[in-house]
Amino acid sequence: MIDDLINGVIDREGGYVHHPADRGGATRWGITEAVARANGYAGDMRHFAREAAAVIYRRIYWQRPRIDDVAQRAPSIAAELFDTGVNMGPAVAVAFLQRALNALNRGARDYPDILLDGRIGPQTLGALDGFLATRGAAGETVLLKALEALQGERYVSLAERRPANEAFLYGWLANRLA
Missing domain, CATH: 1.20.141.10 (Chitosanase, subunit A, domain 1)
Incomplete structure (x- = not known):
């Protein structure tokens, strides 16, 4: 892979x-x-x-960043984290995952909230396992959409904050979001 x-x-x-x-x-x-x-x-x-x-x-x-550990559980999520990490840095990509997992845990009923530290460790992997166990294969698709939404928002924000980045926005959106 x-x-x-x-x-x-x-x-x-x-x-x-x-x-x-x-x-x-x-x-x-x-x-x-x-x-x-x-x-x-x-x-x-x-x-x-x-x-x-x-x-x-x-x-x-x-x-x-231990994306290989994510790949064992959710290959499409690992692929997205890798590509986002290449473009924005692995810690940013992992923080997107952590934010999405926290927002998708239904008030910590499915699994506990995790620290937003941009690192994949036992808590992040545990939350991912909990999410996938609760939501199944369809959950991986929804989580991927959440990651792409966070990534797209960051690209637009980067272009808004620094007009020179507008030169890259179209390509980022066209080539980095699946």
Whole structure:
């Protein structure tokens, strides 16, 4: 699963880009120069290898935030968290999950509220398990819609707060929301 997700992100992000309105600066394969440097790459971003990007995606955006644990329970949710985490940071993606789970627990009757800390741990996984046990397969679809709604709202908010981000809003909405 993760190999397909990584290849999809790399294909969508494309090669070298250095858009003047992008605060992330130079990127290649969707990896910013800052992330590449933090992971040991010292060369020109134009030459950053696709394989190095794949290693970073797997480690930083899949394994470290424990999205692989979510994938065992709800593959479509894991795919959404991965893609959102690549674009907004894993902690933001996980916080979306935590917010949605808290809002969908019917006043903590189905499972207890969880701390909004942007990290997947036993409480978040327990809440996800409780949600899926209560709502079944249809619940995964509803949870996915909640995550996409939170993501879309954030994109619009980013464009409202910083007009330069309007250059990216259409693409974010077209390419990042399933």
